[in-house]
Amino acid sequence: xxxxxxxxxxxxxxxxxxxxxxxxxxxxxxxxxxxxxxxxxxxxxxxxxxxxxxxxxxxxxxxxxxxxxxxxxxxxxxxxxxxxxxxxxxxxxxxxxxxxxxxxxxxxxxxxxxxxxxxxxxxxxxxxxxxxxxxxxxxx
Amino acid sequence: xxxxxxxxxxxxxxxxxxxxxxxxxxxxxxxxxxxxxxxxxxxxxxxxxxxxxxxxxxxxxxxxxxxxxxxxxxxxxxxxxxxxxxxxxxxxxxxxxxxxxxxxxxxxxxxxxxxxxxxxxxxxxxxxxxxxxxxxxxxxxxxxxxxxxxxxxxxxxxxxxxxxxxxxxxxxxxxxxxxxxxxxxxxxxxxxxxxxxxxxxxxxxxxxxxxxxxxxxxxxxxxxxxxxxxxxxxxxxxxxxxxxxxxxxxxxxxxxxxxxxxxxxxxxxxxxxxxxxxxxxxxxxxxxxxxxxxxxxxxxxxxxxxxxxxxxxxxxxxxxxxxxxxxxxxxxxxxxxxxxxxxxxxxxxxxxxxxxxxxxxxxxxxxxxxxxxxxxxxxxxxxxxxxxxxxxxxxxxxxxxxxxxxxxxxxxxxxxxxxxxxxxxxxxxxxxxxxxxxxxxxxxxxxxxxxxxxxxxxxxxxxxxxxxxxxxxxxxxxxxxxxxxxxxxxxxxxxxxxxxxxxxxxxxxxxxxxxxxxxxxx
Numbered sequence: 015x016x017x018x019x020x021x022x023x024x025x026x027x028x029x030x031x032x033x034x035x036x037x038x039x040x041x042x043x044x045x046x047x048x049x050x051x052x053x054x055x056x057x058x059x060x061x062x063x064x065x066x067x068x069x070x071x072x073x074x075x076x077x078x079x080x081x082x083x084x085x086x087x088x089x090x091x092x093x094x095x096x097x098x099x100x101x102x103x104x105x106x107x108x109x110x111x112x113x114x115x116x117x118x119x120x121x122x123x124x125x126x127x128x129x130x131x132x133x134x135x136x137x138x139x140x141x142x143x144x145x146x147x148x149x150x151x152x153x154x
Numbered sequence: 155x156x157x158x159x160x161x162x163x164x165x166x167x168x169x170x171x172x173x174x175x176x177x178x179x180x181x182x183x184x185x186x187x188x189x190x191x192x193x194x195x196x197x198x199x200x201x202x203x204x205x206x207x208x209x210x211x212x213x214x215x216x217x218x219x220x221x222x223x224x225x226x227x228x229x230x231x232x233x234x235x236x237x238x239x240x241x242x243x244x245x246x247x248x249x250x251x252x253x254x255x256x257x258x259x260x261x262x263x264x265x266x267x268x269x270x271x272x273x274x275x276x277x278x279x280x281x282x283x284x285x286x287x288x289x290x291x292x293x294x295x296x297x298x299x300x301x302x303x304x305x306x307x308x309x310x311x312x313x314x315x316x317x318x319x320x321x322x323x324x325x326x327x328x329x330x331x332x333x334x335x336x337x338x339x340x341x342x343x344x345x346x347x348x349x350x351x352x353x354x355x356x357x358x359x360x361x362x363x364x365x366x367x368x369x370x371x372x373x374x375x376x377x378x379x380x381x382x383x384x385x386x387x388x389x390x391x392x393x394x395x396x397x398x399x400x401x402x403x404x405x406x407x408x409x410x411x412x413x414x415x416x417x418x419x420x421x422x423x424x425x426x427x428x429x430x431x432x433x434x435x436x437x438x439x440x441x442x443x444x445x446x447x448x449x450x451x452x453x454x455x456x457x458x459x460x461x462x463x464x465x466x467x468x469x470x471x472x473x474x475x476x477x478x479x480x481x482x483x484x485x486x487x488x489x490x491x492x493x494x495x496x497x498x499x500x501x502x503x504x505x506x507x508x509x510x511x512x513x514x515x516x517x518x519x520x521x522x523x524x525x526x527x528x529x530x531x532x533x534x535x536x537x538x539x540x541x542x543x544x545x546x547x548x549x550x551x552x553x554x555x556x557x558x559x560x561x562x563x564x565x566x567x568x569x570x571x572x573x574x575x576x577x578x579x580x581x582x583x584x585x586x587x588x589x590x591x592x593x594x595x596x597x598x599x600x601x602x603x604x605x606x607x608x609x610x611x612x613x614x615x616x617x618x619x620x621x622x623x624x625x626x627x628x629x630x631x632x633x634x635x636x637x638x639x640x641x642x643x644x645x646x647x648x649x650x651x652x653x654x655x656x657x658x659x660x661x662x663x664x665x666x667x668x669x670x671x672x673x674x675x676x
Contacts, residue, residue, distance in 0.1 A: 028631050029589050029647055036629060042353075044607040044671075047629045053490050053602035053637050055675050059355060 023060060025074040025085050034078035034085040050084040057084075064089075064125055076100070080107045082114050089115070089125050113143050120150040129153065310547070327545045333552040334414050334494075336562045337363045338436075338540035340380055340390040344560075344569045345671075349377035349395065356411060358675050361392040362563035364537070365675065367411040367497060375400045375408060375528050376500065384538050385437045385471040387551070391538035394500060399531040404504045408528055409448075409497035410537060413676045415601065416453075416486075419493025422544070424452070424486035433477045434496065435548035437539040440465050440527065447499040447511075447524035450478065453492035455518040457484035460511040462521040473539070475548040481514045490601050490637035492676050496542070500535060501528035564598050565640070566676065571669035578618055578661045579670055582645065584652035590622055591631060591645045592660040599640020600674040606630045606646075610668035615648075620656035625649065628660075641674070 026047075028035035037048040037060055048056040063071055064086065074087045077096035082088035087096070088111055101107045116139040118124070119132040126132035132153060208219035215232035219225075228234065233245035241257020255261035271278040277294040281287075290298040299306045342362040350359040353373040358365035360378045368375070374397060381393045394410065423429045440446070443465050451458040459481070463474045480494075487493050499520045508519035527533045539551045554562075570579055580592035608615075612625040631647035648660060662668045 026629065028629075029649065030585060030591070030631050035631070038629075041607060044609060047606040049603035049605065049630060049633065051603035053674075053676075054605060055356060056605040056673070 021071050021073040023072045025072060025087050027076045027078045032079050034074065034076065034083060034087045037085060068131065069125060082111065112139055116143055117147060117150070120147065120153050122153065327543065330552065332543040332549060334418055334542040335412065335540045337361065337559055338551070339388050339553065340364065340392045340538045341556055341559050342563045343380040344563065344567055347380040349379040352376050352378055358567065362567060363412060364392050365411050367407060367409045369405065369407050372406060372408065383536065388538050391536040394535045396528045396530055396533040400501065400528045402501050402503050402526055402529060406501060406503040407506060408501040409499055412496045413492045414494040415676060416489045416491050416493030420488035422480050422494065424480045424494065425484055427482050429480040429482045430544050431477060431479045431546055432542055432544055433475060433546060433548045435473060435475045435541045436537060437471050437473050438465060439469060439471045439536040441468055441534045442525055442527060442530060443468050444525045445523070447521040449497050449520050451495045451497065451518055452484050453487050453495070454485060456516060457481050457514060458518045459514050460508045460519045460521045462511050462524055477546050483514065498537065499524060501526040561598050564596065565601050566674055568596055568600065568672045569669055570594065572662045572666050575664045575666060576618060576661055578659050580646060580660050582658045584620055584622060584654050584656045584658050587652055587654050588649060590617065590620070590648045590650070590652050590658035592648065592658055593643055593645055594670070595643045596641065596672065599635060599642045600672060601640065601676065602637050602674045603633050603641060604672035604674040607671045608668065614663050614665055614668050616661055616663040618659040618661040620652060620658040622650050622652040622658055624651045
């Protein structure tokens with residue numbers, strides 16, 4: 015697909031469930047609403063585009079319920095800020111997010127397969143989280 | 155040399171006899187020009203033995219007993235004749251050999267087992283077995299054999315017609331639903347029938363189910379459309395037109411792509427030793443001639459089978475048939491994902507060339523040195539009558555009603571388009587003062603959660619009954635079902651101004667140009 019705007023994907027919250035539930039993008043003159051379903055061709059393309067271009071192609075202005083899900087909101091650069099803005103007093107959510115991202119970065123899982131994507135996450139993670147997961151193999 | 159002449163009287167005879175104990179009576183004659191016996195009838199009684207060659211001279215043709223060959227030799231056209239009126243004759247005329255029965259009754263060849271075969275006895279053509287079968291062979295392989303309940307034909311049985319009802323006919327492949335391809339006759343085009351510039355990626359732009367795979371950076375190399383140009387028995391074809399004399403890079407890829415869903419491909423046993431043999435048949439027409447290419451591949455595109463095929467005449471419909479045994483290796487999905495994919499090459503870079511076509515390989519390849527249609531400005535490629543079926547034979551195309559084919563296509567894409575100016579898309583209620591939901595039903599359960607888009611501006615939609623206004627968004631919210639059950643319906647969430655708990659009817663507002671698209675293609 016060829017998208018005319020950048021970031022080319024925008025994550026949106028479902029007003030009923032409160033979750034980040036779909037991905038919007040421009041397809042020609044139409045706005046395409048993509049479900050978080052790995053069987054959906056457009057969602058597959060969304061993941062491929064993230065692998066190719068990184069999370070900079072995704073924008074998000076609401077973290078929904080604050081729980082990581084298949085929308086990948088948890089990987090956008092401002093994910094912690096979104097959580098803080100919405101759940102400022104809830105440090106548990108922030109810690110859970112950091113822990114979630116750190117483990118994936120250490121395990122080289124999507125979207126941190128490349129060390130250049132993983133390093134900033136690992137470096138920014140508080141020491142107490144690193145200590146908790148010190149059994150993880152060293153990421154090289 | 156002196157001569158001895160013995161002459162008998164009319165009443166007596168001349169006898170030359172040897173004594174019983176004297177051995178043979180020998181008459182030694184000159185080598186030629188003499189006769190042992192006189193003209194006229196000579197009668198012999200008892201056994202007469204000729205210990206050397208014996209020649210019987212005919213009026214035109216001779217017969218020779220050749221003692222050294224131990225055979226009675228009939229010259230050309232000398233006949234062995236039986237019956238009072240030469241009813242049966244056996245002879246060779248210099249060109250052919252004949253067993254000729256022209257007399258009364260039948261020519262009967264009788265025996266417990268009768269065989270007719272090759273001159274060196276190495277092959278049989280026909281075998282009759284008393285109280286048993288009659289076999290007819292081709293190249294020593296039995297193709298036709300009678301049995302106590304009928305006959306067995308091995309191989310293709312062609313005829314200009316068959317008589318009888320055929321009620322008892324059986325076949326090794328199914329009579330209906332043979333074709334694994336949906337919309338193979340290109341009847342359904344929900345999205346568009348006119349030429350559409352094709353963007354990059356895996357897309358479907360015009361004819362349903364027949365999409366394309368296009369290098370992302372090489373959109374707009376071609377257009378696709380449904381056209382009313384097809385071979386006899388078909389109404390439509392899908393037409394690709396090259397938009398320019400495009401330059402292909404080594405990494406370019408452009409194909410017409412068809413994906414068989416894994417649930418449908420499961421019967422093919424891909425990826426294990428019992429993988430089936432299938433036959434792909436299709437009609438093709440192109441402005442170019444030469445050797446074209448296609449491939450069969452799996453969902454990960456790490457297994458492929460490149461196949462060349464030839465288009466002999468420009469702008470002429472030709473049917474192509476390709477038979478192959480499917481892959482016994484690799485990973486092949488049997489779920490709602492891509493079970494088997496076919497790509498017709500339109501333009502490929504050298505990265506995807508294969509010098510070893512017609513065999514399974516570990517990468518996504520096409521036959522090398524085949525036509526790159528997209529490098530010729532205005533070049534066209536048309537396709538219809540696509541059928542993929544189990545077995546080694548291409549059977550006649552399995553036509554479906556338009557309704558059946560449309561329903562099959564709607565599993566993968568559904569467009570809800572009004573035919574009147576205030577038609578309703580779905581009914582629901584105001585969930586809050588700013589949110590309303592409307593339930594949209596699908597004619598068939600969708601394959602998976604669909605991508606959703608709407609055509610038109612938000613002010614071209616309205617709430618027909620509840621009075622909601624000022625829509626700012628229409629998006630999918632709750633989805634019913636999954637890939638196992640299919641998706642029978644979902645809810646659209648509309649943002650705007652509503653009266654809480656009022657009924658909500660999402661409708662088009664005084665136009666028929668809006669529509670909703672639900673896409674769950676693979």
